[in-house]
Amino acid sequence: MLFRTITKENFRKMVEALMENNEVIGPKWRDRDTEGNKIYRFLKLNTFDELQMDYTRSYSSPKNYFLPFKEDLSTYRLEDKDWEQEIHYTIHPRVIIGMRACDINALLKLDQVLVKSAYPNPHYVARRRNTLIIGLDHEPLEDCFCRSMNSDTAFHGFDLFLTDIGEKYFVAINSDTGYMIVNRFDAREVAEDDQRRYKEVKGRIETKFKTQVDVTIVPELMDLEFESDVWKKWGDKCLSCGSCAMVCPTCYCYGIEEHTNLTFTKATKRRVLYSCNLLDFATVAGGHNFRPEAHIRLKYRYYHQFRGFVEAFNQSLCVGCNRCGKACLAGISPKVVIDDLIETEKR
Amino acid sequence: MSLQIPHHDINLEPSMSKPPDFNRQSVLMHTERGFKSEVISIVPLTTQEKLFHIRICDPCERENFTFLPGQFVMLELPGCGEVPISISSSTSNKEFIALCVRKVGKVTGMLHRLKQGAIVGIRGPFGTHFPMEKMVGYNILLIAGGLGIVPLRSPIYWTKEHRSDYKDITVMYGAKEPGQILFDYQFEEWRKIYGLKMLTIVQEAGENWNGRVGLITELFKEVTIDPDNTFAIVCGPPVMFKFVCGHLSNLGLPRQRMFVSLERRMHCGMGKCCRCNVGSTFTCLDGPVFDYWTVMNLKEAI
Amino acid sequence: MKYLGITLERPKIGVFSFTGCEGCQLQIANKEETLKDLFGVVEVVNFREISSEGRDDYEIAFVEGSITTESESARVKKIRKQAGTLVAIGACACLGGVNNLKSRFSLPDVVKEVYGTHPIDTGPVRKVKDVVRVDIELPGCPISKPEFEWLVRHLILGIEPQFLQYSVCVECKQRLNSCVFDMGMMCLGPITRAGCNAVCPRNRLGCWGCRGPAEEANFESLMEILRERGFSEEHIAERMNFFNAFGGIL
Known part of the structure; x- marks a missing residue:
């Protein structure tokens, strides 16, 4: 990996130049919560000033720019008994600024499923290849447990990764495109002082993690505590509203919906992101539901995140961003559920 | 100063210029592209089931379409939806594939209303197959309950075409009532030409039924099973697996020589949508054919 | 009209209003870009909001509003008799809706407060399904036009609509x-x-x-x-x- 520094003024010029010819996405804010804190989300930027480089956490992950909540996989022209299928992939390039290490690691996990496993998904591949990613370091929040999930640092999966070291950004460069871009905005070789300050910032970040989740024995726990009361306890609170999966940076489960237009001359096959917490997730033809109860669905969500994915890819699906925990009105989060499981196991 | 991020058009990838070959799982391809196929004939079997003979329209695509017994396809009616259906024709039949479909939901209901000549889409083949190659030199027990006969039809054709590879082949088929027995018009052929031992039983006999009455496990009284030299394929409602596979394992048949086919509501067939996922196992990729040992370890499988 | 080689009939529909704001009817008459297509795939034979002509040979009846008077009750029963399929549309028809606020008070008090001594035929608020058999309920206040069109497609195809189960x-x-x-x-x-x-x-x-x-x-x-x-x-x-x-x- 190459490193450079870029002044904040030059960074601004760089973003503005990128905005001229490309769609640029970044953290913006629109609402405030009851305590007056800004609520952030990744949206299209119209001006540089909309970009919140000091944002805390986006309410929802930027996953939808790679795996949209609703995406037309193919369309059809229908005529009498015959039809013609059309498939289009997104090739229009896009820049996402401000992705956290956890979100970049989340993308790498999605890559495992959608690029590197059987049947690479062309729609995802097209979006992934046409997105330039500029990451951004931050100090962990109270409930961030990405360190426990080994997702607090991104080593690859981005083009540029920025660390704020005062009046400039320390830039890790991970692609030729990224290298070309920063160099056009007077990127400098890393000076001794830059490196010292970078290490200081990194060191400070490391000491700030407050939440830990012990996941070392969780895969086994999932089997041992399969019948545990813990599932019922949290499952009874679960609203089965699917919010957790929607805001999650790695949940990728989906359903397929097909529709025609009003005159039956066109049809669409659409992928709609789903959640394994939703009532009919495991309903099969004829109406049988393999997971009729909320606590069973909740359990399988954890089972997939913390055991199934480990078995398949030697890593949890969870990156520890705790967006699900924040979004859950019932207060269900990986931290409380897993702590509870470990506690039960000790008894 | 402006900056244009380079475009990547994945249509330009060499593998994307061809129709998809679903047997090459690791290649980037148009996974949503269905093979346009014509419904060349429709055979009504019962009030609920019809057998559809479907022929891929494009000769090259038809030639390239190869599958193994036990695999399934995603059958699509554009604008209505897509459903997983196991293939119940011979692997050597290059002219058409046979899909036996029960009318249960939106897509299958619409399919039942189609007329000969209608065009549907198929993607596939998907999933694992019955390991016919491992069964060479063994006896084979094919045990079906109800609609479970449908995925067995392909291995039955296979045994005919490779008859000398196997020793005794026994088909045990149980249905709820005589009117629900599928493919009975083929039983004589299976007996006489394929050289299969064919046993049928119904739970509730009608007026014109002279055959056996009872549960499928009754049929075990009529066959001698050599546990050291037998493979079993069991298809049917999940409740049947416990009794049938339980009986076979009591006889000493290793669970890894019993194969079952599981049913879940896949939306993609490619291990992506997770609708058929149980932990790390995808019914569409790791199944639908599983050995019984795996099924026993698969939570919630049956 | 054909779909995958299957001939589709153009159903005759009626849209009827009971106690409510008529906003759901307006939704149906709204959205000009698909209105022509809608009237191409269904034959509107009774729909006061858009036409003064009214015939009674409809096959599908869309019923808006809650049932609050005896005459309404009789009218919806007559509609039920004629229609092969009766669809309750909107919150008033499906749930009672905002009108149901009335049911929280004693009826004489309500009548006195609102109408004074003026004679009025009004009773408790009832959902359509409390008066006649309802085949399908299309929810919302008001109904959503895309969902209405989605339902119409299902009715033409003869497929039972599966509404979203989640929240x-x-x-x-x-x-x-x-x-x-x-x-x-x-x-x-x-x-x-x-x-x-x-x-x-x-x-x-x-x-x-x-x-x-x-x-x-x-x-x-x-x-x-x-x-x-x-x-x-x-x-x-x-x-x-x-x-x-x-x-x-x-």
Whole structure:
């Protein structure tokens, strides 16, 4: 990996130049919560000033720019008994600024499923290849447990990764495109002082993690505590509203919906992101539901995140961003559920 | 100063210029592209089931379409939806594939209303197959309950075409009532030409039924099973697996020589949508054919 | 009209209004870009909002509004007799709707307050299904035009429509809305059936439950959450009862 520094003024010029010819996405804010804190989300930027480089956490992950909540996989022209299928992939390039290490690691996990496993998904591949990613370091929040999930640092999966070291950004460069871009905005070789300050910032970040989740024995726990009361306890609170999966940076489960237009001359096959917490997730033809109860669905969500994915890819699906925990009105989060499981196991 | 991020058009990838070959799982391809196929004939079997003979329209695509017994396809009616259906024709039949479909939901209901000549889409083949190659030199027990006969039809054709590879082949088929027995018009052929031992039983006999009455496990009284030299394929409602596979394992048949086919509501067939996922196992990729040992370890499988 | 080689009939439809604001009817007559297509695939034989001509040979009846008078009761029974399929449209027809507020007071008091001594035929508010058999309920206040068109396609195809089972939260999160709970507001999104594309939370307004309960909604848990967040019983009851969507819960 190459490193450079870029002044904040030059960074601004760089973003503005990128905005001229490309769609640029970044953290913006629109609402405030009851305590007056800004609520952030990744949206299209119209001006540089909309970009919140000091944002805390986006309410929802930027996953939808790679795996949209609703995406037309193919369309059809229908005529009498015959039809013609059309498939289009997104090739229009896009820049996402401000992705956290956890979100970049989340993308790498999605890559495992959608690029590197059987049947690479062309729609995802097209979006992934046409997105330039500029990451951004931050100090962990109270409930961030990405360190426990080994997702607090991104080593690859981005083009540029920025660390704020005062009046400039320390830039890790991970692609030729990224290298070309920063160099056009007077990127400098890393000076001794830059490196010292970078290490200081990194060191400070490391000491700030407050939440830990012990996941070392969780895969086994999932089997041992399969019948545990813990599932019922949290499952009874679960609203089965699917919010957790929607805001999650790695949940990728989906359903397929097909529709025609009003005159039956066109049809669409659409992928709609789903959640394994939703009532009919495991309903099969004829109406049988393999997971009729909320606590069973909740359990399988954890089972997939913390055991199934480990078995398949030697890593949890969870990156520890705790967006699900924040979004859950019932207060269900990986931290409380897993702590509870470990506690039960000790008894 | 402006900056244009380079475009990547994945249509330009060499593998994307061809129709998809679903047997090459690791290649980037148009996974949503269905093979346009014509419904060349429709055979009504019962009030609920019809057998559809479907022929891929494009000769090259038809030639390239190869599958193994036990695999399934995603059958699509554009604008209505897509459903997983196991293939119940011979692997050597290059002219058409046979899909036996029960009318249960939106897509299958619409399919039942189609007329000969209608065009549907198929993607596939998907999933694992019955390991016919491992069964060479063994006896084979094919045990079906109800609609479970449908995925067995392909291995039955296979045994005919490779008859000398196997020793005794026994088909045990149980249905709820005589009117629900599928493919009975083929039983004589299976007996006489394929050289299969064919046993049928119904739970509730009608007026014109002279055959056996009872549960499928009754049929075990009529066959001698050599546990050291037998493979079993069991298809049917999940409740049947416990009794049938339980009986076979009591006889000493290793669970890894019993194969079952599981049913879940896949939306993609490619291990992506997770609708058929149980932990790390995808019914569409790791199944639908599983050995019984795996099924026993698969939570919630049956 | 053909679909995959199957000939589709153009059904005769009627749209009928009972006690309500007629907003659902307006939704049907709305959205000019697809109106021509809609009238191409169905034959409208009775729809007062758009035509003064009215015939009684409709096969599908869309019924808007709640049933609050004896004459309405008789009229909807007559419609039921004629229609092969009767669809209740909108919150008033499906749930009783806002009209149902009346049912919380004694009827004579209400009549006196509103009409004084003027003679009036009015009774308790009833959902359409409390008076006649209803085949399909299309929820919402007002109904959504895309969902209406979706339903019409199902009716033409002869397929039973499967409404979304999950709650508004899914659509709300998909639109990247801020959760109105975080902004201190009450919202019934977690227990209300999706399909509205979270239009109220989108505009920073909590959900009022106009589409009725989601399938197997977890009322107990939401009640606990609302109480924990300090919403008063009165506030909760007012919201829950507004459309009469969650009858019997409080």
